[in-house]
Amino acid sequence: MKINYSLTILACALLSFHLKAQQTPASAQSAPIAIEGATLHIGDGSVIENGLIIFENGLILYAGSADSKIARPTEVIEATGKHVYPGFIVPTKSLGLVEINAVRASDDSDEMGDMIPHTRSLIAYNAESQVVESLRQNGMLLGQITPQGGRISGTSSIVQFDAWNWEDAAIKEDDGIHLNWPSAFRNGRWWAGEPRGFRPNDNYREQMKQVVDFLVEAKAYLSGNQSPIHLPYAACAGLFDQSQRIYIYADGEREISDAITSLKSLGIEKVVLVGGYHAEKVSGLLLEHNVPILVHNGHEIPNFEDDAYDYVYGLAARLHQKGHLVAIQNASKSNFQVRNLPFYAGHAVQYGLSKEEALQLITLNTAKILGIDKSYGSLESGKNATLFISEGDALDMRTNQLTRAFIDGRDISLETHQTKLWKRYTEKYESQ
Numbered sequence: 001m002k003i004n005y006s007l008t009i010l011a012c013a014l015l016s017f018h019l020k021a022q023q024t025p026a027s028a029q030s031a032p033i034a035i036e037g038a039t040l041h042i043g044d045g046s047v048i049e050n051g052l053i054i055f056e057n058g059l060i061l062y063a064g065s066a067d068s069k070i071a072r073p074t075e076v077i078e079a080t081g082k083h084v085y086p087g088f089i090v091p092t093k094s095l096g097l098v099e100i101n102a103v104r105a106s107d108d109s110d111e112m113g114d115m116i117p118h119t120r121s122l123i124a125y126n127a128e129s130q131v132v133e134s135l136r137q138n139g140m141l142l143g144q145i146t147p148q149g150g151r152i153s154g155t156s157s158i159v160q161f162d163a164w165n166w167e168d169a170a171i172k173e174d175d176g177i178h179l180n181w182p183s184a185f186r187n188g189r190w191w192a193g194e195p196r197g198f199r200p201n202d203n204y205r206e207q208m209k210q211v212v213d214f215l216v217e218a219k220a221y222l223s224g225n226q227s228p229i230h231l232p233y234a235a236c237a238g239l240f241d242q243s244q245r246i247y248i249y250a251d252g253e254r255e256i257s258d259a260i261t262s263l264k265s266l267g268i269e270k271v272v273l274v275g276g277y278h279a280e281k282v283s284g285l286l287l288e289h290n291v292p293i294l295v296h297n298g299h300e301i302p303n304f305e306d307d308a309y310d311y312v313y314g315l316a317a318r319l320h321q322k323g324h325l326v327a328i329q330n331a332s333k334s335n336f337q338v339r340n341l342p343f344y345a346g347h348a349v350q351y352g353l354s355k356e357e358a359l360q361l362i363t364l365n366t367a368k369i370l371g372i373d374k375s376y377g378s379l380e381s382g383k384n385a386t387l388f389i390s391e392g393d394a395l396d397m398r399t400n401q402l403t404r405a406f407i408d409g410r411d412i413s414l415e416t417h418q419t420k421l422w423k424r425y426t427e428k429y430e431s432q
Helices: 005-020 130-138 204-222 253-265 279-288 315-321 335-351 355-360 364-370 417-430
Strands: 033-036 039-041 051-056 059-065 075-078 083-086 088-093 140-145 152-160 170-180 185-187 198-200 245-250 271-275 293-295 326-328 387-390 402-407
Touching (some): 039 051, 088 364, 170 364, 204 253, 253 279, 315 335, 326 364, 335 355
Parallel strands (some): 039 083
Antiparallel strands (some): 185 198
């Protein structure tokens, strides 16, 4: 009998997709829920022991002491000895755009071109990504889906991590444009006979001028009749009417200063610094212009030989203590490392922050920087009920063990491909 190989391959592919697809998204909250007896970590620096939180229709109605005489709903989750946290927020990552780094067909994080602000990451977001699914197990329930590559990479959007598709996932579309500011230094190209190590970038001024000229031309275009339509220029409108933020990726003192002064001179007010390795050296400039900072994660080694071994470890804490609005982002291009986000924050405690201040680096501070703090980032009345229950300290990998999680009040699954494997092989070895 002749075998139809095409149909066989298609059937196997569909079966593989079915087996590996994300958990079915939770249904909308149908009845009020209370969590009682837990320690509430509000996210704004405060803690409520023996707390009570009540939410209905996806919104928090009450977050306070369990001693309150407020009426409890029918469903009460007893959580004595446990901890409740606002959902952690992941900024500046290509989550849902890249599934396997080594498989080009699964990578939608970049598009051709250098100045492509009109590229929208949201429409390429894969809500069934197994990488995204795995993050929920550690408390990450929201993320900023960000394009990569080029000089101006495109437009990011903010999503929640339990959805059927990108339309369901989106909570803030096209929140900002991402600009990779040119570097004043570059690594020596050993393959071209150049010595290894950092050396001046002779093209820095020209590259900076290209960025500034593009934005100047975009501003002029937007002030005219905008005909014919120029998509890259038109996509910059939000930068000049202050409806969008511009995220500047820069690390050096010179680059940070040049970026801030250039953008402010063009009338772009909502500027966020991403990276900021040497942000301390221009602390005054950043504070003067009210520029928040999304710093590198604290598990990186220093970039320069004369920096202290723990320079990056304590960067977030030092900037916070200087009065900056700081949150943590993961600079690695590999999305799988994002699972360690709460532990980066926990590490900052060793450098002068309290546990609650460290928590702010991945909750309320991040929400403020992304412009979603009216709805997310803390456990407050009127905000969306996006939160989770942990057996212990969620910033400690030994005790970050989630038992329940809710996104907009929906009781989501914490099952992942990894937990299935864990259960499978636990049963195997227990039966031996």
